[in-house]
Amino acid sequence: MPNLLWTFGAAPALDKLVARTPEAAARWYMGQYAPWYGVSQALVDSAEVLRTIDLGRGGIVVIFGQRLGGVELFAVRQKVLLNRSLELIALSGSLHPGAPEAPFVGDAGNAIAVAIADLLGKPVSSTPLRLQDVDSAGFERYALTDGAVVDYRFQSPARAKRVWFRTPTTLLAAWWVEAQVGYGTHEDAASFVVADSNARLLYRADLQASHQFRVWADPTGDKRPQSSPLSDFSPHPTGTRDGSTPVLTQSVLVDFAPFNSTPNGVGDPWLTDGLESFGNHVFAYADLNPPSGFNNGDWAATGTPPGTFDHEYDFGLSPLASYEQTEAGTVQAFYVANWLHDWYYDSGMNEAAGVAQHSNFGRGGAEGDRMAIRTSDHSAYYNAFILTPADGASPVMQVGLIPSREGSSVTTTSGIDAGQTGMHFGGPSTFDVTADAVLAQDGTAPFNDACEPLVGDFAGRIVLVDRGKCFFFPKNQNAKAAGAVGVVIMNHTPGKPAPPLLDGVPLDILPQLSVTYEVGQLLREALLAGPLTVSLRRFSLPDRNLALSTDTVAHEYGHYLHLRQVALRTPTTLSISEGWGDFIALHLQLREGDDLDGTYTIDAFGSGNNTTGDPAYHGARRYPYSTDMSKNPLTLEHIQDSATLPPNFLVWYNSNSMSEIHNAGEVWAATLWESYVALQKDAEVTGSRSFDETRRVMSDYVMAAMAFAPELGTWLDARDALVLVALASDTSDGALIASAFAKRGAGSCAVAPSALSASFEGVVESYEVSARVATLAAGVNSEGTSCDGDLILDAGETGRVGAIVANAGVVSLEGATLTVSTTTPGVNFPEGATVPIPTLAPGAEVTLTVPIALASTFTPSFVEFTFSADGGSACDPGSKSQALVKLGGELGVRVADHDTTQGNGGHWSGSGLFSTFRVVLGESGLMFHVTGDAFSDHISLTSPEIAVGNQPFSFAFRHTYDLETYADDSGTPYFYDGGVVEVTRDGGATWADVADFGDPGYSGVLSADYDNPLGGRPAYVGVNPSWPDLDSVVIDFGTALAGETVQFRFVLGTTSGYYFPGWSIDDVNVTGAATPPFDGLVPGVPNSIYLDGDGDGVGAGEPVALCPVPPNGVAEGGDCDDVHGDTYP
Known part of the structure; x- marks a missing residue:
């Protein structure tokens, strides 16, 4: 079914007698297109309107949800985009026609226990809960019982409510849980969906988004927050990386009144009583001491006198030197967040959209969820992030301190000067240590990495340590335990800078610096030549308070705006969210009269610690943001791991992969910036709008696009959402935005990776705005020669195969053809397979068919048809889409020994904390696939029960995999992620590796030194021999399982590290089963006839x-x- 359906110009004419409101019109259109989604009119009639986004200008978005028996379907949304005349532009998402698999039998307690255990990383024997109340969003809120003896605490009440969780064909009874748990000095928060019947974790998403960034305000006009306390470098005054340094400026005292538009004509109040930084939208306070939250000596900013928050900041002092210093940062964050609340409230982030407010003033929505902003946060050193739960629970922004520009050096008496060094964020901020050097020796290969206790005499020495295998902190602690006085980390990758030593919060460590690989080699050579004396030096200016950076607070606020609109958080969603965050900050920076083609920086203030680059030019990103491709060359291809950054550009490298969410997010933000600048330039040339009017229009488009994008959307679905909401308001704006995307490789004919992809491989760029053929639906009918009149196209019969095709571009489609093809034997096209596509206006659609004939020898199977559109004004090369169609039979239950996955994975089950196996369409049809995620996880795919006969039994499958591996400087591989196959003979109580019975062909042994739950076991690791093609595996059990009922499971174990392509499995086959265990196709049985007249x-x-x-x-x-x-x- 279509995920995002363009219908502009081709939708049925609205019956305005029955649809006089946006909600009624949207529901009427849903009914017209219900057959496309396989849902009934009754289901459309029962869908509930969750919210309507209508700003009185531009397009209108109506969002429908679904309930069954009064219980919400989790993340099931149908979104309808209308123009001002209530004509349909597009549909996004879909309702779900499935029925419940089983009723609710459990309670919230078990589900909350599962959530707590996940957050703590260990089992929880019992959860002493008491129901506190039910909030306005329908969540039951639970607190720990008085006197509960547990080693954790609730940062806020745990929330839980019943939901139905969608599978491809059914609904599972489940609990939606949100929990914020503290333990020791740490805290974590996540959203979960937990199965009601067996407490299986169905879905998990962190409620926080992480990044690193850094507010003063214009004294006149709308008193918009400025980028930071630095002088205005937006845009950069020279546009080159020349070391230009902005100077620190003083804040100004401004008079300000709330400005959001409300029914009573007065902006909503920012402050509750004027005494503290505590208001309807934000409670801001300095979170100085553990545990996290407002307690134990933490304090809010105070009014002096009430209503006047006049706190001066002294940059010569530490952010924590006095109450005045700390409160100055808190006031700035409070001001920025409230200003953004008022601005985006008028663009649609209101009560219906999930705005965080203590009181919604009777305007609907869930209330009691004001945002908490924790400044000078003890747990967010060198960091800032925001937890964003669903509406009804408070978002929590945490903004820490960051080291200011510092200096450090590694030198030797023999004349070696390391130049740029990497510093540890934590531990001593100043030191000057000179001692004899010695190479680390820990007795375990690789011997020089100090990942195990050191062996030898290291007392009073500076230890030279290889990077790799373990984190920097244990290396330091092993050196400290051996009596060393300092540590030098030598990088293991030639040509890369000395790595920053990021190991979390400030720690009690030895002086420690890092050097490049090349300097490390020089140190090794000098040490071989004789005694070597090394000096480590570090000096530091006062830390900087990120709460003073508008860029940082605005970026985090952008996450809140976006993530309140979505329930599913895929790698695509999280990367795009980083881009939205950057753009919210950039949108705030641009002033009338600024050079629209200049270079703009995110967080030069917070990036002042960067001694290797030019923080005023790069800020916190690899490139500044600019429409000048010579300054920022990023295009769509740069989201995928296989891409490389173009040479000869001024870039601040980081060690993360291209698909890492901040790196990939830069691409989305760069394209949004292109779009915004295009609108501002057009307004300048045409005089159609003022600068400020265009600012507002872009904000309107941003909020509408966030809301309209499909839950499981790709990068290009998000692009289309923005283009569509603009087209609904102003066709020229839509065309300008489409052109901006095309400039960055995301044009009409681009191809995006799956929404669930972690590596974002498979990008195809397009730099054109053109017509684009999209196949919206496909199928086969038996209109032709039918032997039995059963409406199923059988062997020897004729029919027609066809598709609904549409022009998904923004210009007319002319002169194109559609060709249907398949590689399945016995499927013929007696009259040819190509038909012309008539001229189609943007968004228009047509149904096209060609005759087919099945040979008399045709075997029932799932046939993959390819629909290729070529020629004329369509994309070149032409677009292709595939559809899998069942021909010659019906799906039978447990009728086959061979599972081709074409039955959509029936009777298989999966589990995993962060990822699960899914049925995907691969090169050879449907198959099971799981991405190798970046977290420690045990991900399994379990077969249906198999009754084994008394004869020899075998279990076979085909698979392909690419799993996380690291090789050290010597080429020794370390296998971080890997897969195994297991069998149970007692209904899942215990599992044994199939290697105990036969040879599965495992390719290596998983590293035991990391957090892989399968660590130390033989497994499928690295890349399979035929990658990306599939290899065959046959495991012979003989008669070891004779007469037993067994199940098999594929298990992928992953570590906390990086996303990798993962593991795909297909064509599972058994021999020797007493009865067929798998679903498959069986010939159709005549069950009806046509009588002629x-x-x-x-x-x-x-x-x-x-x-x-x-x-x-x-x-x-x-x-x-x-x-x-x-x-x-």
């Missing part, structure tokens, strides 16, 4: 009645409504 008894006339076949196989008068009573021929 001309009385010739041979079906030559037009069929006029469809009659059930009676037991004797003969239809006689009275058996159906055919008045002739003809006999079955």
